[in-house]
Amino acid sequence: MAKLEASDAVVFGISIDSPxxxxxxxxxxxxxxxxxxxxxxxxxxxxxILKMYDVQKEEYDWAxxxxxxxxxxxxxxxxxxxxxxxxxxxxxxxxxxxxKK
Amino acid sequence: MRHTFVKVSLATALLCAALLPGARSAQEKPKVNxxxxxxxxxxxxxxxxxxxWKQVHLSDYRGKKNVVLAFxxxxxxxx
Numbered sequence: 001m002a003k004l005e006a007s008d009a010v011v012f013g014i015s016i017d018s019p020x021x022x023x024x025x026x027x028x029x030x031x032x033x034x035x036x037x038x039x040x041x042x043x044x045x046x047x048x049i050l051k052m053y054d055v056q057k058e059e060y061d062w063a064x065x066x067x068x069x070x071x072x073x074x075x076x077x078x079x080x081x082x083x084x085x086x087x088x089x090x091x092x093x094x095x096x097x098x099x100k101k
Numbered sequence: 102m103r104h105t106f107v108k109v110s111l112a113t114a115l116l117c118a119a120l121l122p123g124a125r126s127a128q129e130k131p132k133v134n135x136x137x138x139x140x141x142x143x144x145x146x147x148x149x150x151x152x153x154w155k156q157v158h159l160s161d162y163r164g165k166k167n168v169v170l171a172f173x174x175x176x177x178x179x180x
Contacts, residue, residue, distance in 0.1 A: 009167035012157065014149065017176040023152035025176035034151035035176070046145040048136040049172055063172040066136060070144040070159070070168040077140060077167075091169050098167050 001032060004088075007095035009069075012036050014043065016062055038063075049081075069094045144170075 004011055011033040017025065022035035044050040044063050051064035067085040069078040078094040138144070146160045162168050 004169060007167065009169055010162060011169040011171060012151075014170060014172045015175060019150050019152050019154050021176045026152050028177070034153075034157060036149040036151050036157055038147075038149055043145075043147045043149060044172070046147065047138060047170075047172070053174070062174050064136075065174055066172045068138070068144060068170040068172075070162075070170065072162070072164055072167055074143050074146075074160070074163045076138055076142050076144050079136060079138060079140060081135065085171070088169075088171075091171075095167050095169065 003092045004095055007092070007098065009095040009098075014038055014063065016041060016044070067091050069098075071098050144168075 001011070013022075013031065013033065013035040014037075015022065015035070016038055017035075018039060019037050022037055026035050038044055041050055041061065044061075047066070047068070049064040049066045050061050053060045053062055065082055065085045067078070067080045067088075068076055069091050071077050077098060078091060080090060084090070144159060146158065148156055148158045151157050159168065
């Protein structure tokens with residue numbers, strides 16, 4: 001996190017959870033960045049990362065685990081899906097390389 | 102013209118549905134949707150509520166900060 005802040009980046013976590021659930025989650029895991037609620041899945045659809053999950057033979061549409069790095073011009077600089085999205089190091093590396101201004 | 106296009110699209114969709122019976126069977130693995138966004142594309146703007154019920158607009162950070170958007174499946178689960 002400190003590395004990301006040093007690279008002039010802000011971080012948002014995004015899921016379909018309610019703000020209340022996200023707040024409890026934030027406190028539990030001690031994150032300092034905001035967790036955003038996409039309760040109507042609008043952003044997940046916009047970003048094309050709505051994924052069907054089977055849970056006890058019922059289908060649920062939740063987020064595909066994905067990390068995007070967006071630069072100051074609003075341009076996507078990196079997209080990582082699934083397992084590679086869990087490790088923040090490459091997102092940090094991308095941010096560090098981006099111009100400061 | 103537009104009308105014809107809609108008709109053709111609909112016909113194609115119906116044909117595909119007819120040719121693929123049970124395409125979504127119970128055994129089917131969860132469908133993976135790969136994002137169509139790629140490096141160099143504009144990130145679609147959004148407004149979402151944060152965990153303090155405060156609105157966050159992606160566009161507010163334009164020209165100011167780089168933004169890392171980390172989408173996760175569900176709170177209180179692994180990853």
